[in-house]
Amino acid sequence: MNRRTFLKIFGASTALAAMPGCSTTEAKAAKKPKGPMTLRTNPTTGDKVSILGYGCMRLPKIDGSDEYDQDEVNRQVDYAMKSGVNYYDTSPRYCEGKSEAIMGKALSRHPRDSYFIATKLSNFDPSTWSYEESVKMFEDSLKNLQTDYIDYLLLHSVGGDKQDMGLDSMGLFNTRFIDNGVLDFLKKERDGGRIRNLGFSYHGDVKIFDHLLKMHDDGEVHWDFVQIQLNYLDWNNAKKSNDRNTDAEYLYNELAKRNIPSVIMEPLLGGRLAKVDNHVLGQMKQRRPDDTPAAWAFRFAATPPQVLCVLSGMTKMENIEENVATYSSLEPLTDDENVFLEKIAQHILDYPSIPCTECKYCMPCPFGVDIPTIFAHYNKALLDGNVVESPDSPNYEKAKRTFLVGYDRKVEPRRQADHCIGCGGCLSDCAQHIQIPTELHKIDAYVDHLKRN
Ligand code: SF4
Ligand code: SF4
Known part of the structure; x- marks a missing residue:
């Protein structure tokens, strides 16, 4: 070359x-909770949901082993529950398919009405596209999570395509959920009470997002919530930051005007916003000396009022402690701080x-x-x-x-x-x-x- x-x-x-001095700069948590966990209300069910959601996709493993550490998960869940975290987000696909069972063990040690379970119909693989396989996936989720109802059930990862099989995003959505009768099945389950809230997680082509909201507008299906990617880099720079074609600002506003609550994923953009260079860190510390870059990003994600919950895939106890402190209680961003983060976003985009x-x-x-x-x-x-x-x-x-x-x-x-x-x-x-x-x-x-x- x-x-x-x-x-x-x-x-x-x-x-x-x-x-100069560019380095990984994740600082250690210094804050302690200043009040109770901030709660948001689900307009459909009235659920009081903690603004911090426990993402169960990166559960801790035993040191030096590939085995998940059930005792550590139990300890972390107990701390989270005690701190007011009541939303736990998993999937049949997380942690090589083990997350639901691990979380089932950890959560079932607590009263069932003290937490909300979110899980997904993760029928990505063609072998799971049939009605029978998709229904089996749902039944397995109930079994693994040791429960007889799911509080928040999502159609997982709507918006991708399967070009190798000649399916664009719309074709793939229809194949996974419409033509096989799976969406009808899930709607019936909601009517019957085994699903309390039905939504989808959006990852990609905006024409699918708009199509699903049109289904909602036309009364074909009521979405109780929608999971979107939102962070200060994607708010209005999505195309530059990760080649998505949709800014988070558009997604959030489309949901908010329909009174559909947003659940937020990727508030740190896969950890990218927790590890900022020294230039950014210095500016952040000048404004709020006790806050880490992650705390800034979490405050940004939770500030829009119709955000129901912000998910964080927490592996270490110190991550949970810091996030609990940030959201107990949430200090929403000021207008001035929003402008500041927009400048930070531009800087980060210059160094991809x-x-x-x-x-x-x-x-x-x-x-x-x-x-x-x-x-x-x-x-x-x-x-x-x-x-x-x-x-x-x-x-x-x-x-x-x-x-x-x-x-x-x-x-x-x-x-x-x-x-x-x-x-x-x-x-x-x-x-x-x-x-x-x-x-x-x-x-x-x-x-x-x-x-x-
Ligand atoms: S493109 Fe490369 S990384 Fe991706 S599946 Fe093929 S060989 Fe693997
Ligand atoms: S974000 Fe990373 S790990 Fe996830 S699918 Fe893309 S390349 Fe793979």
């Missing part, structure tokens, strides 16, 4: 690395990382590529200032060593980016619409550059 190609590919990244949330929907790759771990390593290196352009840079050797040693340590050689053959099989699975093979090839080119220079 010549210097020109290198600059074209890595220009923005290296600009970040060149910033890969917007991978490590959701693992793209896995497994048939060629063994460990996509999320590769992207996570690259993003961390970027934030730590270890993606460096020129061998003439003073920290080139150190950055090169850190990048390459870390790469081999975190990603087995047979699972690294050079094993991507560019088949594109993962593209339609990525909820963030990342051009996965293109990004992998860029990273591989960068690794190659480091090895040659």
Whole structure:
């Protein structure tokens, strides 16, 4: 790769690395709760829902093992319950299919009316598209969660496509939920009480979002809530921040004018807004010395009044403690702070990382590529200032060593980016619409550059 190609590919990244003192800067929580957990009211059922929702997609594992740590999950759930967190969001797909059962064990130790369970009809895979398989998935959710009703049931990840099967987003939605009678089944279950609220999580093509709201307007289905991605980067920069075609501001406002509450996912954009460079951190600390970048992002996500709940995929107790403190009680953003965060968003967009949330929907790759771990390593290196352009840079050797040693340590050689053959099989699975093979090839080119220079 010549210097020109290198600059074209890595220009923005290296600009970040060149910033003085640029580093990963997640600060330790310093705050304590100042009041009770903020609650929001569901206009349909009157549920008083905690503004902090417990996302169950990254449950803790036993140190040094691939086993999930049920005792630690129990401990975290007990702390969350005691702190007023009453919304728990899982899916048959989370944690390699184990999340619901783990959460069922943890939650069933508490009175059933003290918490709300959200789970999803996650029938992404063609083998689960039939009526029978989808209904089985719903019944299995009840069993795994040790309950006879679901408080919040979502059609999972509406808006993607399946180009390899000739299905655009509308075709895929109809196949998964309409033609097979699954939506009718779910509506009947809501009428019968085994589902208390019916909604969908939106990931993608806005024409599906508009279509589902038209169904609502036409009385074909009443959506009790909708889960959307909202954070200060996506509020009105979605196209630039993650190649989505819809700003969160549009999504939220369309729901709000219909009085449909929003449940928020990705308030930190896969952790990207918790790890800001020193320039951003300094500005944030100047305004609110005790707040971490994550606290800013969580306050932003919860400020719109028709947000019912903000989900956080919490793995460590300290994450839960910090989020509880931020929302006990919520201090909504002021107008001035909103303007401040818009400026911060512009700065972050000037120095792009890969917007991978490590959701693992793209896995497994048939060629063994460990996509999320590769992207996570690259993003961390970027934030730590270890993606460096020129061998003439003073920290080139150190950055090169850190990048390459870390790469081999975190990603087995047979699972690294050079094993991507560019088949594109993962593209339609990525909820963030990342051009996965293109990004992998860029990273591989960068690794190659480091090895040659
Ligand atoms: S494009 Fe690359 S990463 Fe994606 S499925 Fe194909 S080989 Fe795997
Ligand atoms: S590349 Fe996309 S689908 Fe894969 S883990 Fe990242 S965000 Fe999820």
